Amino acid sequence: MKLLFKNLMNDESGQDLIEYALIAALIALGAIVAMGSLSNKISNEFNTIGNSL
Secondary structure, three states: OHHHHHHHHHOOOOHHHHHHHHHHHHHHHHHHHHHHHHHHHHHHHHHHHHHHO
8 A cells, every 4th residue: 555655656647748738828828919919910000001091
């Protein structure tokens, strides 16, 4: 029983999956922020073009 608990404490098999999930979440968050900023700039440009016509 003691050996089982010791093995469970030293098991790191799920660690890589968690790291990859955190990296993917950070990339997704960065993409969402960048797209939000970019959409405002594109909208402003279309409004400027529309007003000049």
